[in-house]
Amino acid sequence: MIGIPGNVRIYLACGATDMRRGFDSLAAQVQTMLRLDPHDGALYAFRGRRGDLIKILWWDGQGLCLFSKRLERGRFVWPQAREGSVALTAAQVSMLLEGIDWRTPVRTWQPDAAC
Template sequence: MIPVPGNVRVWLAVGRTDMRRGMNGLALQVQEALGRDPHGGDLFVFRGRSGSMVKIIWHDGLGMSLYAKRLEHGRFIWPSPADGVVAISSAQLAYLLDGIDWRNPRHTFRPKSAG
């Protein structure tokens, strides 16, 4: 898991992103398409066309990091392109990276008894 401080903002770049891009290309996309500062300490999350892979860029004050995750089955839950740039919490990012619907997380199992 990414060691994300609690005060960091997480931005989802809605729509499709070319997953062949590296950290420089994604940082340029943050700057030009999203109108944000890629070196400001926020996390920016991108999803590819198939929906099974995300890339995250983050500048922690020392340097830029690029993280990637691919799901073996299923797709990452992603907002509509009409939503523009979406801000989520670091807890919602953890749900997203686990393949859980971060918009409305629910417990899938609850024991009926202790024994």
Template sequence: MIALPAGTRVYLACGRTDMRRGFDGLAAQVQIVLARDPHDGALFVFRGKRGDLVKAIWWDGQGMCLFAKRLERGRFVWPVAKDGSVRLSAAELSMLLEGIDWRNVERSWRPEVAA
């Protein structure tokens, strides 16, 4: 992940988003559905219907940036609300983008049991 400037606001768009959308479609959704300005320097994150793909748009001061991440296994944890947005901290965004789901921990190793 590209490091965002300190103090960057992060918003999750609740509900499902059509992942065929690009820069213009997601920026329009920020304006219409979230009632925010996509050019104010905040990061806006969207999740698709299946839950394994997220897209984020961010105005860096020179142009709009579009980031995407798809998980090979599992789904991104997302708010239950049908519409609106949720504000996150940088640490919460990092955990979300790593695909960490504290409700369904998967271990990559098992401790050996002495017989």
């Protein structure tokens, strides 16, 4: 199990990211577009164009980790930035990663009613 500290900062990259990118090109995007250091211990999340795939880049103190998650149904609801940044609570981030629309807590897909 990988333990991520509870007080870690999480940054969501605006727009869609090419999901063919790996460690180096995502770290370069953090440096050039966000003007942040990818080795500072924060989590950097990137979403694909279709919205069903995210990648998260994280420096654990020894090296860069790259996590990915693909939803079989639904999509990840990404916030729209009206200004420079968007603040989400830990609960909203948790819902975002589960494919739940954090603005109105409902899943982006509904299971079939086969009972």
